[in-house]
Amino acid sequence: MNIAVLSGKGGTGKTTISTNLALLLKANYIDCDVEEPNGFIFLKPEYITKQYVEVEIPEIDEENCTLCGRCVEICKFNALAKAKDKIILFDKLCHSCGACILACPIDAIKFTKRTIGVIEQGKKGEILLKRGLLNIGEPISVPILKELLKDLPEEEINLLDSPPGTSCNVVNVLNYADIAILVTEPTAFGLHDLKMAVELVKRLNIPFGLIINKYDENNLYLKEYIEEEGIKIVGYLPYKKEIAEAYSKGKILIEEKEYKDAFKNIANNIKEVLL
Amino acid sequence: MRLAVISGKGGTGKTTIATSIAELENGSVRIDADVEASNMYLYYTGKDMDKEYFSASQVAYVDLSLCNQCGICNEICKFDAIDLGKVNELKCEGCGACIISCPEKAITLVEEKTADIYRTEIPNGNIFRAKMEIGADGSGLLISHLREKAEEYGKNTLTILDGSPGIGCPVIASITGNHWVLIVTEPTKSGFEDFLRVYELTKHFNIPAMVCINKYDINEEVTAEIEDYCKKNNIPLVGKIPFDETIVQSINELKPIIYYENSKANQAIRNMWKKMKEDYLKI
Numbered sequence: 149m150n151i152a153v154l155s156g157k158g159g160t161g162k163t164t165i166s167t168n169l170a171l172l173l174k175a176n177y178i179d180c181d182v183e184e185p186n187g188f189i190f191l192k193p194e195y196i197t198k199q200y201v202e203v204e205i206p207e208i209d210e211e212n213c214t215l216c217g218r219c220v221e222i223c224k225f226n227a228l229a230k231a232k233d234k235i236i237l238f239d240k241l242c243h244s245c246g247a248c249i250l251a252c253p254i255d256a257i258k259f260t261k262r263t264i265g266v267i268e269q270g271k272k273g274e275i276l277l278k279r280g281l282l283n284i285g286e287p288i289s290v291p292i293l294k295e296l297l298k299d300l301p302e303e304e305i306n307l308l309d310s311p312p313g314t315s316c317n318v319v320n321v322l323n324y325a326d327i328a329i330l331v332t333e334p335t336a337f338g339l340h341d342l343k344m345a346v347e348l349v350k351r352l353n354i355p356f357g358l359i360i361n362k363y364d365e366n367n368l369y370l371k372e373y374i375e376e377e378g379i380k381i382v383g384y385l386p387y388k389k390e391i392a393e394a395y396s397k398g399k400i401l402i403e404e405k406e407y408k409d410a411f412k413n414i415a416n417n418i419k420e421v422l423l
Numbered sequence: 424m425r426l427a428v429i430s431g432k433g434g435t436g437k438t439t440i441a442t443s444i445a446e447l448e449n450g451s452v453r454i455d456a457d458v459e460a461s462n463m464y465l466y467y468t469g470k471d472m473d474k475e476y477f478s479a480s481q482v483a484y485v486d487l488s489l490c491n492q493c494g495i496c497n498e499i500c501k502f503d504a505i506d507l508g509k510v511n512e513l514k515c516e517g518c519g520a521c522i523i524s525c526p527e528k529a530i531t532l533v534e535e536k537t538a539d540i541y542r543t544e545i546p547n548g549n550i551f552r553a554k555m556e557i558g559a560d561g562s563g564l565l566i567s568h569l570r571e572k573a574e575e576y577g578k579n580t581l582t583i584l585d586g587s588p589g590i591g592c593p594v595i596a597s598i599t600g601n602h603w604v605l606i607v608t609e610p611t612k613s614g615f616e617d618f619l620r621v622y623e624l625t626k627h628f629n630i631p632a633m634v635c636i637n638k639y640d641i642n643e644e645v646t647a648e649i650e651d652y653c654k655k656n657n658i659p660l661v662g663k664i665p666f667d668e669t670i671v672q673s674i675n676e677l678k679p680i681i682y683y684e685n686s687k688a689n690q691a692i693r694n695m696w697k698k699m700k701e702d703y704l705k706i
Binding site: 156157158159160163181183184186189222224225243244245246247250251282284285286287288289311312313314315316317318319323335336337340341344347348351352367369389392393395396397398 | 431432433434435438459460462465481499501502513514516517518519520523524532555557558559560562563587588589590591592594595609610611612613614616617620621623624627628638641642645666671674675677
């Protein structure tokens, strides 16, 4: 069972919620924000192992290449260019699709490998902690996500702390999700971003519930939209400066009773409403 | 002068700060480059002047009357996006490998909509923004295109770009070609880590960076660590903005923070912009 935690936007509390829930539910925690993963700061894994993530890129046999340029024409990502006496590869633009290999009339291209990041895996007690880290300067993180999310233990709960936004990276995480928890905050911006996240999970047909972070009962920004859309609320976290302070120190919230209760409530609601 | 505001992470205050700076510099051109979740334009009631369809990618289209269900495309596709003539548009990257391999020539590529892009006229300038299709690909190309469009309007003035989170393709497209980058960070353990990663990115692309610490007083210890790091690495620290509840009010009233006279953040941002201009940007 994979539960994706997402928000449309950064800074709404995805990591706070997924790390605390992971501890409470004894669920595995998978940090999918591979551009800026933060979950390990809070969960402090032990026994970390590393595995490098490689992508395939074309290697051109320069001796045999006739410079016909078919590979350059076929590449939709402008990753290949024809110079005077050779074909140049811009490896960061390559999507590893293999079209150039298929297009080459003399089989002068084969795949070779290149590292774009790393997957780290550790333990905290019984639970499994995993994250992907994209190398600085690399534009494409999808291959790391795919590697990170394959072969997760199916019989356990895996919390997928998603990247922000609603585009390809998030879609790739949601491809592995059975249910989703959306996180929002009750502001004009929060509502705007929530609508996009809702549209995305609906389009992908993923059952979902909502957590309102920084909740303030006087602030009714989201109420109308939630009612109109019939969105299930699975919990609230209050707006408090001390939460920001605890977060700043890398502390886990459920060590304090008040927050433990809030998270217990969220965990129960997830079980009742979504599972 | 082209300045990009980035942060590594969402929620650090990029939009608040970029919008404030744009307001302080009359006539500046604004680019809302967080194309997946653009918020900057929400501050303004302007008039949409140009609306343009933009496509940065293609998807495979199968003519089922020609398809003989041989399944070769299934095997060839590296993205698991095609199955006996049925295309999963969210997975398809538009590479065209299936076209080459199809014995019946049943497959073509069709344009996929990435976004609508807008130039919006507001009382004191222009704002360029995009409304991206949910789940679309190609945000880097989209940002480059937005920036090209903005270029004609920003020749003699400040162009300020409100960047997207992360360090991947949209951020790379946001920062390259700028004169300066302002990194907004916050004094949390994760904020510091995010800052280090995004700072490495600016170094990688050789774009000079300056730093501002938002909500600096929520953790003075980490603030000191960031200050220390900046000093050691000769990164100009141009501002420290205090935690200010007026920010939430400003967001909900959709009025930039610099219009709240008594707000602490307002004063700090004004001071920061003065310093940035006098000491570094030379405008």
